Amino acid sequence: MRRLLTVFCVVILISGVVSAAGRGSRADIDSPHRYLPNALDGAPVQAANxxxxxxxxxxxxxxGAEYDLALSVSVAPGVWSEPQFIGLGDGIDQQQPAITVxxxxVTYIAFADDGSIRLTALQPGGSLWSPPISVAVADRAFSNPSLMVIGDALIVGYRDxxxxxxxxxxxxxxxYANAPRSIYDGPDPTTGANGDEGDEGDSESSKDEPAVLGLTTNAGVTITPQGNGQNDDDR
Incomplete structure (x- = not known):
């Protein structure tokens, strides 16, 4: 398992380099966003279900002065739906999305949100994304999430x-993925039913919803880029 996680770590690092290199390229008719030469929007990620x-x-x-997460589905070759937004006008940057199925x-999207890593999901054939939940709360600056499904597990990787x-x-x-609680067209799509915004201090969101994923702490397995090349299995 540790070797598998190490391989996934390498994939994350490589994909981050490729994504950065792709920014600012010519417009792509197969992409729905405003991909202009001056990189008005961020580089897109796509997944076919x-x-x-x-x-x-x-x-x-x-x-304006912030980045929001935009989601769009292809309704015909070269034709995309009007985007749905996460964090629209909330004064916080939602960036660096990753997507897998x-x-x-079930389609999953992870993204960086003010230094935290958040996750949303959509059932096949559905139209309402689940409310974003915090996978890693920003006690440090988390960024560049990546996703991979291995067996019955969703592997979430990110820089910490x-x-x-x-x-x-x-x-x-x-x-949970079918829960009709998503609100992405209002002024603050991450605001919950009781007015909370799903931040780490909220009792209605981050305290309760991560339990759906079996999360009770912010712990993850960190693989540093330095070392002697040994792991516990080699000792």
């Missing part, structure tokens, strides 16, 4: 300042 046949795109949408057709941290989470149960 083999269960419902839909292609989703996610990107950082420049909105599990064997049931000391290296790359990894968390293996249970796949979201269908009843």
């Amino acid at each position: 083999p269960v419902d046949g839909r292609l989703w795109s996610a990107w950082s949408y420049r909105n 599990d064997a049931r057709g 300042g000391a290296g790359v941290a990894l968390q293996a989470l249970p796949l979201l149960p269908p009843e």
Whole structure:
């Protein structure tokens, strides 16, 4: 397992370099965002869902002085839906999305939100994304999330300042991913029913919702880029 996580760590580092190199390139008709030469928006990530046949795109949408997370689905070749937004006009940057799909057709998107790593999901054929939950709360500057499904686990990787941290989470149960609580067209799509914004200090969101993923702490397995090349299995 440790060797597998090490391989995933390398994938994260490589994908981060490729993503950075791709910014500022020419417009792509297969992408729904405003991908201008001056990189008005962030580079998109895309995933095709083999269960419902839909292609989703996610990107950082420049909105005045902040970035919001934009989500769009391809409705026909070269035709994209109007984007849905996470964090629209909330004064916080939602950036660096990562996207993957599990064997049931559930689509997952992780993103950096003011130094925290958050996760949202969508059932196959659905239209409402689940309310974003905090996977890693920003006691440090977390960034560059990556996602991978391995067996029955969703592997979330992200940079944590000391290296790359990894968390293996249970796949979201269908009843949670189907929850009709998403609000992405209002002024603050991350605001909950009781007016909370889902930040780490909120009793209604970050304190309760991470338990759905089996999370009770902010702990992850950190793999640093330095070392002697040995691990516990080699000793």
